[in-house]
Amino acid sequence: MRKRTSHTAARLPGFTLTIGFTIAYLSAVVLLPLSMLFMRAAGLGPAGFWEVVTTPRVVAAYKLSFGAAFAAAGINTIFGAVIAWCLVRYSFPGRRIVDAMVDLPFALPTAVSGIALATLYSPHGWIGQLLAPLGVKAAYSRLGIAIALVFIGIPFVVRTLQPALEDLDPTIEEAAASLGASRAQTLRRVILPMVMPSLLTGFTLAFARALGEYGSVVFISGNMPMKTEIVPLLIIAQLEQYQYEAAAAIGLTMLGCSILILLSINFLQWRASRFGRTQ
Amino acid sequence: MSIEVHHVSKHFGTYTALHDVCLTVPTGQLVALLGPSGSGKTTLLRIIAGLEPADPAPHPEGAIYFHSRDVAGINARDRQVGFVFQHYALFRHMTVFENIAFGLRVRRRRDRPSRSEIRSRVQELLELVQLEGLAQRFPNQLSGGQRQRVALARALAGEPKVLLLDEPFGALDAKVRKELRTWLRNLQKDLHVTTLFVTHDQDEALEVADQIVVMNHGRIEQIGTPDQVFHHPASEFVMRFLGDVNTFHGRVNRGTVQFSSLELPFPHERQQIAGEARVFVRPYDVTIDTKSNGLPCLEARVVRIHSAGPLVRVELVTSTQQHLISEISQERFATMQLEPESRVFVRPRHIRVFASEPEVQNPPTAEATTHSAN
Numbered sequence: 001m002r003k004r005t006s007h008t009a010a011r012l013p014g015f016t017l018t019i020g021f022t023i024a025y026l027s028a029v030v031l032l033p034l035s036m037l038f039m040r041a042a043g044l045g046p047a048g049f050w051e052v053v054t055t056p057r058v059v060a061a062y063k064l065s066f067g068a069a070f071a072a073a074g075i076n077t078i079f080g081a082v083i084a085w086c087l088v089r090y091s092f093p094g095r096r097i098v099d100a101m102v103d104l105p106f107a108l109p110t111a112v113s114g115i116a117l118a119t120l121y122s123p124h125g126w127i128g129q130l131l132a133p134l135g136v137k138a139a140y141s142r143l144g145i146a147i148a149l150v151f152i153g154i155p156f157v158v159r160t161l162q163p164a165l166e167d168l169d170p171t172i173e174e175a176a177a178s179l180g181a182s183r184a185q186t187l188r189r190v191i192l193p194m195v196m197p198s199l200l201t202g203f204t205l206a207f208a209r210a211l212g213e214y215g216s217v218v219f220i221s222g223n224m225p226m227k228t229e230i231v232p233l234l235i236i237a238q239l240e241q242y243q244y245e246a247a248a249a250i251g252l253t254m255l256g257c258s259i260l261i262l263l264s265i266n267f268l269q270w271r272a273s274r275f276g277r278t279q
Numbered sequence: 280m281s282i283e284v285h286h287v288s289k290h291f292g293t294y295t296a297l298h299d300v301c302l303t304v305p306t307g308q309l310v311a312l313l314g315p316s317g318s319g320k321t322t323l324l325r326i327i328a329g330l331e332p333a334d335p336a337p338h339p340e341g342a343i344y345f346h347s348r349d350v351a352g353i354n355a356r357d358r359q360v361g362f363v364f365q366h367y368a369l370f371r372h373m374t375v376f377e378n379i380a381f382g383l384r385v386r387r388r389r390d391r392p393s394r395s396e397i398r399s400r401v402q403e404l405l406e407l408v409q410l411e412g413l414a415q416r417f418p419n420q421l422s423g424g425q426r427q428r429v430a431l432a433r434a435l436a437g438e439p440k441v442l443l444l445d446e447p448f449g450a451l452d453a454k455v456r457k458e459l460r461t462w463l464r465n466l467q468k469d470l471h472v473t474t475l476f477v478t479h480d481q482d483e484a485l486e487v488a489d490q491i492v493v494m495n496h497g498r499i500e501q502i503g504t505p506d507q508v509f510h511h512p513a514s515e516f517v518m519r520f521l522g523d524v525n526t527f528h529g530r531v532n533r534g535t536v537q538f539s540s541l542e543l544p545f546p547h548e549r550q551q552i553a554g555e556a557r558v559f560v561r562p563y564d565v566t567i568d569t570k571s572n573g574l575p576c577l578e579a580r581v582v583r584i585h586s587a588g589p590l591v592r593v594e595l596v597t598s599t600q601q602h603l604i605s606e607i608s609q610e611r612f613a614t615m616q617l618e619p620e621s622r623v624f625v626r627p628r629h630i631r632v633f634a635s636e637p638e639v640q641n642p643p644t645a646e647a648t649t650h651s652a653n
Contacts, residue, residue, distance in 0.1 A: 174330050175368040177355040179382035180437060189385070193372045 037255070040248035052249045057225050058234060065231040066257065068142060069210035072149030077203045080157025081195075087158070088165040102158045105151055110215030117148055118220040140222030145230065148216040153206035160205060164198035196272040204265045211258060280440035280473055281306045282327060283344040288334045289322055289497075296322040297333075298497040304490075306346075307471045309464065311484035314494035315520070320477045321445055323494070327475065328362045328443050329355035345441060358441075361434030361472075365446040367426045369418040375429050376414040379404055382437040404432040407466070424455040431463075435470070442467070444476035448483065460487050481521050485509060493517050515633040518559050525565065525603050527558040529632070536632055539599050541575050543630065556634055560627040565605035567593060568624045569615055576624040579603060581617055593617065595625060 041049060052058065087099050105113065121128045121138035131138050138144050168191065176186040192199075214232040221228040231254050238247035282304040289297040297319045304310045312320040325331040327343060329350070334341075342349050350358055370378050379401045383392055392400065405411050408428040418426055427447060434442060447463070448456040464487045467474050478484050484491050485505040493500045493508055493516070501513040512518040529538030531553055536545040538558045568576070583594040591612040595603040603625060607615075617623070 169366070169368060171364050171366065171368040172370065174355070175362065175364060175370075175433075176381070176385075178328055178330065178358075178360055178362040179385065179433065180356050180359075181381070181385040182356065185385045189381070190370055194370075 034255070037248050037252050040244055041252045044245045044249055048245070049249050052246045053253045057229070058231075058250055060226045061229050061231045061234045062254070062257070064142065064145070064229065065211060065254070066261075068145045068149055068230070069207050069213075072146050072153055072210045073203050073207035075146075075150050076153045076157045076206045077199060080154055080202060080206075081161055081199060083154075084158045084161035084165055088162055102155050104155075105153075106155050110152065110213065111219065113151060114148060114216035114219030117144070117151060117216065121147060121220065139220050140224075140228065142221075142228060144220040144222070145217050145228060148220050149210040149213060152213055152216055153210050156205035156209060157199075157202035160202035161195060161198050164195045168194060193272070197269050200265055200269045200272060204262060204269075207265075208258065208262065211254070280346040281344075282441060282473060282475065283347070284323070284327065285343070286341040287323070287326060287343065288341070289319070289326060289331070290334055295497050297326070300497070300499055302492060302499065302502070304473055304475055306473050308489045309467045309474045309476070309487060310490045310492060311488035312475060312477045312492050312494060313479070313481060313484040313520070315479060317496075318494040319497040320479075320492075320494045322497075324443050324445055324475060324477050327441075328360050329353065329358045330362070359437065359439050361437070361439035361442040363427070363430050363434050363442070363444040363447050365449050367418070367430045367450075369426055369430055369433070371418050374415050374417055375405070375410065375421070376401055378418070378429055379432045379436050381433060386437075400436065404436055407435070408432045422455075423451050424459060427451065427459065435472075440473065442472045442474040444474070446477050446479070448480075449478075456483070463487065485521070493520060495520075512631070515557060515559070518631060518633070523562050523604060525560045525562065525627075527560070527601065529556050529558040530554060531556045531632065536630070539577055539597060539601055541577060541627075543575065543627075545632065554634075556632050558627075559631045559633070560629070562592065562604040562606040563590065564627055564629040565603060566626050566628050567595075567605050567607055567611075567615065567617070568626070569617075569621070571624045574626060576626045577601075577603075579623055579625045581619050581621045581623060583619060584612075584617060586612060595623070597625065 044052060083102065087095060087102075118139050119125050121131075121144055123129065123132045123137075123139070125139070128138055136143070138147065172190060172194075173186055176190045181189065212232060214230075214236070217230055218233055221230065221233075223229055223233055231250065235247045235250050238244075238250065282302075284300055284302040287297055287300045288295070300319070300323060302323075312323060314320045322331060326333045333343070333351070342351055344350065345358070355362075370381065373381065380397050383397050383400065386392075401414070402411075405414055408431055410425060410428055410432070413421065413425065418429065421429065427450075431444075431447075448459050451459065460483055476488075488505060490502060491505055491508045492502050495516045501508055501517045503511070503513075508517055509521050512521065518524055527538035529536050531537075531545060534545055535542050536556065536558060537543075577597045577599075579595040579597045581593055582596055585592040585594075586609070589609075590606040591609055593605045593607065593612075595605060597603060605625065
């Protein structure tokens, strides 16, 4: 980051103005609602808080939510990278249509996609009936949750990776080839490290989105306690029973875990992008 | 290792980038591919490197040989060619050290040198390109000239028998470019590696290369030493490309050539030209006198004088409204006391005549030296 010096006259003025705005805006939009979460959860007291967040049903939901979000983000990172590569590197008829299709999960109301997926993957749906004889239960299972999360997360990876791949100079690959590197070596040693920061950003966004996803998951998951109940659903259930403190406590724990995970991904990203910094 | 290119063509869609090109680069030589942009020189270099396929056998003998080994079916990875890109193409996530070591580290296990061997080899190359202290820097912490030297060291790491450079100094400023090309020339002579480099800068090619290959529109116009291509251009294009030139429309007729108001003797021996012709005179072959000395000459008026430089450049307009440029020495300029609007007498000391039939592929050429005026 560039140090602020006294020679700022030539640049656009307004640091004071923009930092003031930034702090005020973020406080109102982000910090204030989050502090309410703390206030509510504090009503339980330490012992009560611990009791709520360690209930077996809640712990199972945590494991499911984080596990499914992680798996979906991982799958999206791999296949999103392939899609982004294909869209950036090749021109083919219908490329723009494929490119537009990537955004569809953004545009659909999540409940609509949830219902669509549930119909498709239910034992009588188009895909579900093919999977059923194989003994694979797609809808109303953990697999179904992962499918929904993959669906809603894919645009994040593709859209963050595209600009990074567009910036990648094709002569870099030619240089690697003329130095004797195989395609796999070029991919692993040259291309991946260069796009790693964007790949991690895409993963993080897809992961964060998957963690908080509710609408599409509830239709396909079946919502069985201990089995296919995700954290957001559990929170809704608590709210419906007017258990606001418990809901806040569960939400707060989730928030804490998310922050830890996002921070560690940020750290990885910082390490991956060290070549971009000047000393 | 020599490079031989036999009848190679390349089309991009309907565009002909290379048209039946034949070329031999002898072992250990430094050869320049010189031409304007779009002349196919970079395409030829990339085909030799294996980065681009040539058109599939347009000619039964179409092939590329490295020391009489056909490399057509061998991809870039296995050609063992060092390639230096115009914009360096360094791996920006690797340090200078890692960049240079890359080619050694990606080798198959049985060919791969040990860690300590790689370390000493990289150290050796860093010394060679005079970047000893910069091993741990990243490319974006280096200047353009330093980056290009890293790229060169990286290309040389695997001890390639062939070094190919694509406009290696094109992105550098003029002073660095001059230093680097002299340095590259010395390095190439020390390493004795067969080197082919692409440039559009005729000074660079003339100064550095053993042989120059002049290209235009996907064809080779002339191959020769810098002296040959400069003093004995094979075509009008080569004449024009290698420096400023004055052009006249003229006629060749029975041992003489007529242009402007001049009629000069024209040697008979290689008399393949008759009729319409174009006459070329280099600016330094245009002599200026303030008095007529009886020899055939053109009357002209001085329009402009540029005296900053090793030679004085005088812009002239003849009595027949032909624009001319003459370059004379500073001493001669001082003794003549030329000024704009001075009336002078101009003589071409050395002319070169090409038949003005643009469609002919190898226009017959001939030279004539009018007997010297000074």
